[in-house]
Amino acid sequence: MAVSPTYSARSFLSSKSGAHTAADSALKTPAISSGSSATLTKSLPIAKLPPEELNLSPDELFSKYTVSEVRAVEHRLRADANAKQEELRLMVGERYRDLLQASSAIISIAKSSQRVLDALEESKEAIISQHDLPLPPKTASIDGLDDRHLVSLQVLSAHMKLLLDAPEHLWRLIERKQYFQAAWLFLLSRVVHRALVHQDENDEQSWVSEGVDVLTEFPLVQRQWDVVSQFRSQIIHKSTLSLRDASVSSEEICATLVTLHLLDSRPLTETVETFFTQRSKTLHTILERNSNDSISKQNRSSSFANGNGHHVSSTKSTSAREVTQLMKRALGVIVQTVITAREIFKDESSNSSLIVRVLRSIQDQSETSSSRDTLPAELYLTTQSLLTHLTSSANFQLLPPNLRSYKPYIDLSSSSSLLEHAGLSQRVEEWFKGSCDQWRHSAAQWFSGLLFIKEVWSLRNLIRRYISSSGLLKGENAYILSDLDSLCHDRIIGIWQKLLLNTETKFRAALHDNISVSLQAEGVKDTPPLDFIFQPPPIPVLTQILKSFADTPFQKYQLSLKQQLVGRSTHLHAVLSTLEQCARTIQQDFLHLKANGDDKTMPFIERLTKSYQPTATLLTVRVTSALKSESVDANKNVASAPGFTFLCRIMDDLASSSSFISNIGCTKAAIQEFKRELSVVNQNVLEKWRENTVNRIIQDCTAQIRYTSRATDPIGISAPMLHGLLNLCDSIRQLGIIYHPVNQHTIVQKILRTFIATWASKFWDEKIEDAALHDIAFIRNLAERYGELWEDIVAGLSKKLKTAISDEAALSELEISVAEYFARTQTLFAILLPAPLNPVYDVPLLRFGTPTTQGQQSAIDLAKPSPRFGMLLTGNAER
Structure with a gap:
């Protein structure tokens, strides 16, 4: 409500007041x-x-x-x-x-x-x-006379009213973050205070000339100004802190910078520096606070993959969302600061910068129409509009015109109101690059919380879309995207390096453990390949719980059958699956990158591939080194034959059937080198295995060598020779080479030649007894099956036979007997016999002749007929 004018007793008794004298006469x-x-x-x-x-x-x-x-x-x-x-x-x-x-x-x-x-x-x-x-009310008149003193007192009351209400209005404006309006009101209050304390008696506009001593009669004026003057530092401090908020609009930032220019007398160059300094503090707060956070790294799973080759983590989505929010917040501050700085300080093609136009509108408010057209509504301010929106503004109509039209003084020609475009561009670029460097340093720590390639790639695509639509210049977009690609590149390579390192550790542990298992007792060691192929996995049985997941048991059953077909036993799969799972995961990562990329991302993927390949090559070298180390350790063990066998099977599968080397992502040269190294190590292991196997068989057969004279019609080779050949066949089958026929021929020939040479040097160098002649003839018959490559062995054995048997008829009879025996045992020693030169699918079962059946009794006649024998479909009608 309006407050009535206040009169002092002294003012009414003043002798200088003409109006007062007239009033006294009228009252008398x-x-x-x-x-x-x-x-x-x-x-x-x-x-x-x-x-x-x-x-x-x-x-x-x-x-x-x-x-x-x-x-x-x-x-x-x-x-x-x-x-x-x-x-x-x-x-x-x-x-x-x-x-x-x-x-x-x-x-x-x-x-x-x-x-x-x-x-x-x-x-x-x-x-x-x-x-x-x-408009101000008409001058009150009493009996037709103007009371000029009463008007002066009303104007004085309006001055004091504005000064009294200023603190409340300033608090309200500061709370609403309207710092520009608060600065204007503060400057207006300062002008009002100066008008009140003006003491020049010679000045007609002085209050002393009106008979009022403001400082003496109204000490409240000075005390009230002391209260109002404290708001200057608060407005400057609050407005400076408000520059840290990156969510405000450019108009609000411009109003705040104008406030600092008016109240703190800061040149525009310093306001730009203040703006960047405050935004740097905001960015530093975001980066520092979140860099100290663990980003849930301690709560995340340390495992990399499950059995299906997919990564597992209970907090995967939460952590990825955290990193995404941090990245967008930090980049949002940088982007918004750069764009706001250009919108406020950069000169447009046909107009001055926004802050200069605001200062010009303050200085020259006569061009109200043009100023309102070129400026946002919140940046166009006058004293009249400010007083209109203040509470109890009706008393301000009594203010003199010079106060109602007050405007802060701004020298547009001064250097403090000018800003060079080149200096602004350079400063914006310096702040932008410095902030991006800080962001990249902290983002590297945030990326360490991402354990999966899909998270990194999704984050990269999201940030690229955000930056592309941010409104930055082309060079600035390229600068941020280059840093982003570098961060993603380093993190992806880091994830793969850690995966490969863990794979190497797991492979070494699994290799050592399974080789130790193969050297243990018979009941614990790995299933022999020949036995494993005839042990079908159990057929899955669907329970009530698994009916909703009916495909899963059958998929596992299908996988077991496939492993059985290729001879992948449990222990062998435990070793090779670590490498194959790693290669499969990386291959899936590459497919994901290519599927979710475009033409612009292909250079990044190519660069990523080139950076990754040396690490993958290093893994293959370390795998080969681990196999060499285990082969050396197995060679030191006395009972090392099972260990050599297991090593050979691992290297054979790695070089031939395993998907590890094809999916790991090496170069062709690295793949060839890996296979070559595997071949060298495998040959060394096979050499040790062949030597140990032959020595073991010879030692077992030495105790059984008791050659004695036989009957005139011997039926076959000696028992020690039969035992030795059977052990040799069993040792070859333990290698699992039945799954790889190409390697089988070379391995069989080498170990068979070593066995024959060792046996001949140990038992046939001295006097050859009659019982050994059948063994020599049988081995010669076996060697003749390999053709020209075995002529040296065939010639040596023939010489021994001719030396021992001078009669051609006896020698011919021996050869016929041995040929008959060879035809009977060709299936027993099938693994020692050469395969057909060309794969023929209609080859008969007995490729080396059919044995005669004369003098042979049927096995069915030797057995006692059972009560149900007549029900069997046996062709014995003649009997």
Whole structure:
């Protein structure tokens, strides 16, 4: 509500006030009023005084009338005064209490009426103020005279009202973050204070000239200014801190920078530096706070893959979302700062920068139409619009025009109001690159929380889309995207390096453990390949729980059958699956990168491939080194034949059937080198295995060598030779080379030649007994099957036979007997016999001849017929 003007007693008693003198004279005149004029007319019937002569002063009364007439007037006036005194005595004595009640009621009614009038006046002023401030009221007049002193006091009250209300309005504006309006109001309050304390008596506009000493009569003015002056530092501090908020608009940032320029007298170059400094603190807070966080790394799973080749982590999505939010927050600060700096400080092609236009609109507010057209509404401010929106603004209409049209002084030609475009571009570029370097350093730590390629790639695609649509310049986009690609490249390579390192560790552990198992007791060691192929896995049985996942058991069953077909036993699969799973995971990662990329990402994938290949090659070298190390350790063991066998099977599968080397991602040269190294190591292991196997068989057969003379018609080779050949066949089958026929021929020939040479040097160098002739003839017959490659062995054995048997008939009979025996045992020693030169699918079962059946009894006749024998489909009708 409006506050009535306040008057001081001293101001009303001032001798210099002409209006006050006129008022006193007007108040004294009604002492001789209408009531006394009637009495005077009755007491002077002769004089017949006219009514207009009744209000004369005593000097005029004595000059116009006689003494008697003046005495008559005096007596009449005294009689009237006595009558009035008597009436007053009666009223006070009898109706004093009623008089007090009536006076209180009259005063209350007067106050209520005044409040109603004030409320109506405020409503009128509020309605008028919606369009413009109302004009000052007309000067009050009393009896047609202008009370200029009263107007001065009203203007003084408006000054003080603005100064008194300023703290409340400043607090409200600061809370609403309207720092530009708060700075304007503060500057206006300072001008009002200076106007109040102006003490120049020679100045007609001074309050002293109006008879008012403001500092002496109103000490509240100085105390109130002391309160208001403290807001300057608060506005500067709060507005500076508000620059750290990256979510505000460019217009709000511009208003804040203008506030600093007005209140703190900062040149535009310093305001740019202040803006970048505050945003650097915001960026540093984001980077520092989140760099110290673990990003849930301690809570994440340390495992890399499950049985199906997919990564497993219970907090995968949460952590990826955290890193994404951190990246977007940090990049958002950088992008928004650079764009805002250009929008505020950069000169446009046909117009000045935004902040310069705001300063120009403040300095020259006469061009209101053009200023409003080129500036946002929140940046166009005048004193009139500011006072209109303040509460109790009706009193401000009493302010003089120079205050209502006040505007802060800005020298547009000064260097503090100018900003060079080249310097701005250089400063923006320096801040941008420095902030990007800080972001990259912290982002490298954030990326360490990502354990999966899909997370890294999804984050890369998301950030690329965000940066591409951010509004940065082309060079700035390229700078950030280059840093992003570098971060993603390093993290992907880091993930793969850790995966390969863990794979190597697991492979070494599995290799050592399974080789140890192969050297243990018979019940614990790995299943022999020939036995493993005839042990079908159990058929899955669907339970009530697994009906919703009916495909899973059959998929496992199918996988078991495939492993059985290729001879992948349990222990062998345990060793090779570590490498194959790693290669499969990396191959899937590459497929994911290519499937979710485009033409622009292909150079990045190619660069990634080139960086990864040396690491993959290093894994193949370390795998070969681990196999060499285990072969050396197995060679030191006395019972090392099972270990050599297991090593050979591993290397044979790695070189031929395993998907490890084809999926690991090496170069062709690295693949060839890996296979060559495997071949060298495998040959060394096979050499050791062949030597140990032959020596073991010879030692086992030495105790059984008891050659004695036989009957004239021997039926076959000796028992020691039969035992040795059977052990040799079994040892060859333990290698698992039945799954790889190409390697089988070379291995069989080498170990068979070694066996024959060792046996001949140990048992056939000295005198050859008759029982050994069948063995020599059988081995020669076996060697003849290999053709020209075995001519040296065939020639040596033939020489031994001719030396021992001089009779051609006996030698021919021996060869016929051995050929018959060879035909009977060709399936027993099938693994030692050469395969057909060309694969023929209609080869008969007995490729080396059919044995005769004369003199042979049927096995079915030797068995006692069972009661149900007649039900069997056996062709014995003739019997």
